[in-house]
Amino acid sequence: MGKNTNWLSKIEPGHSISEVAKEAIGTRSQRMLEILPSAANRWKEDVEYVHHLRTWSRRTQAALQLFASLLPLKRSTVVRKATQKLRKAGGEARDLDVFIKRINKAKFVIGDDDKAEVLTFLKGLRKAAQPKVVQAWEWAKSEHLRKKFEGVILRTRWREVAEEESLEQMAPTLLEPLVVRFFHFSQMLGESPESLHQMRIEGKKVRYAMELVECGFPDSFREELYPAFEEVQSKLGSINDHHTAVEKIERWHNETSTKKFPKFLLQLADHERVQFDEKAEAFRIWWTDARAQQLKEHFDHYLGGLGLSQTT
Numbered sequence: 001m002g003k004n005t006n007w008l009s010k011i012e013p014g015h016s017i018s019e020v021a022k023e024a025i026g027t028r029s030q031r032m033l034e035i036l037p038s039a040a041n042r043w044k045e046d047v048e049y050v051h052h053l054r055t056w057s058r059r060t061q062a063a064l065q066l067f068a069s070l071l072p073l074k075r076s077t078v079v080r081k082a083t084q085k086l087r088k089a090g091g092e093a094r095d096l097d098v099f100i101k102r103i104n105k106a107k108f109v110i111g112d113d114d115k116a117e118v119l120t121f122l123k124g125l126r127k128a129a130q131p132k133v134v135q136a137w138e139w140a141k142s143e144h145l146r147k148k149f150e151g152v153i154l155r156t157r158w159r160e161v162a163e164e165e166s167l168e169q170m171a172p173t174l175l176e177p178l179v180v181r182f183f184h185f186s187q188m189l190g191e192s193p194e195s196l197h198q199m200r201i202e203g204k205k206v207r208y209a210m211e212l213v214e215c216g217f218p219d220s221f222r223e224e225l226y227p228a229f230e231e232v233q234s235k236l237g238s239i240n241d242h243h244t245a246v247e248k249i250e251r252w253h254n255e256t257s258t259k260k261f262p263k264f265l266l267q268l269a270d271h272e273r274v275q276f277d278e279k280a281e282a283f284r285i286w287w288t289d290a291r292a293q294q295l296k297e298h299f300d301h302y303l304g305g306l307g308l309s310q311t312t
Contacts, residue, residue: 006059006211007222013215017170018158021067024212025156028063029079029149032056032086033140039090040137043130047097050090050133057087062208066174072155079148082140089136095248096126098241114264121262125252171216172303178206179299186292189284193243196280200236207233217302225298232295235283242276245269 039053060083158164182202214222249269
């Protein structure tokens with residue numbers, strides 16, 4: 001698959017916020033719908049089709065959320081729910097693709113017989129998960145989802161009485177609530193996997209929003225702040241992978257007869273628990289008050305002195 005930029009390449013400083021919204025929703029929904037047939041029908045050729053379906057569904061959701069005030073309510077609600085449906089359709093399939101890849105590239109000791117048994121089991125689950133993606137594709141066609149997105153984009157406009165603002169004027173206002181929410185949850189970081197997961201979810205929303213408004217800021221926003229924030233997200237993503245692995249193995253175990261469930265997967269769950277505990281603890285040590293404060297101040301530099309660096 002070709003490389004697709006995360007940025008809005010056609011947007012430049014001075015564009016109105018409605019122009020930005022149209023471009024954001026248009027490019028992201030188009031990419032999501034372009035990938036959907038391949039995710040449904042060509043998943044054996046390249047498992048990344050399903051991965052990209054999930055990623056571009058999330059980016060489409062982010063655009064719909066960020067520019068919600070400019071959208072027609074009823075029509076945007078329809079496409080928002082549809083986008084969520086497409087994202088969820090590929091969830092189980094993507095998790096299994098990740099597991100199969102992990103087993104094939106296992107860095108821990110696994111015998112050939114155990115490996116063959118586990119792969120046979122996982123591939124059976126993967127095959128059973130694919131119809132959800134196919135059904136989502138068929139549903140999107142029957143609902144003329146592409147046309148519905150076109151209808152939303154056509155009706156996207158500035159809805160305030162005052163004169164429409166540019167991206168530079170609106171970017172800090174759009175981004176600031178998401179950033180504040182992220183730091184709020186980062187301060188609630190505790191021992192539970194849920195606190196790390198929530199911090200990751202909020203961070204993902206910030207990152208996707210940053211991709212949509214970066215042209216409203218100096219080049220250093222994209223070149224310096226975005227990579228710094230992406231580092232946090234990368235660490236949280238790795239931690240989450242281990243926790244998700246444990247949860248999935250436990251669920252599969254509960255849904256499968258003991259005789260048919262590969263014993264090695266239970267050993268793998270133990271391995272994943274250890275990895276989660278180690279990486280979670282390493283992150284808590286790394287995510288110091290000083291590091292958090294430095295990142296807050298970095299954001300506040302671009303958000304126009306909104307007081308973010310003073311939050312506690």
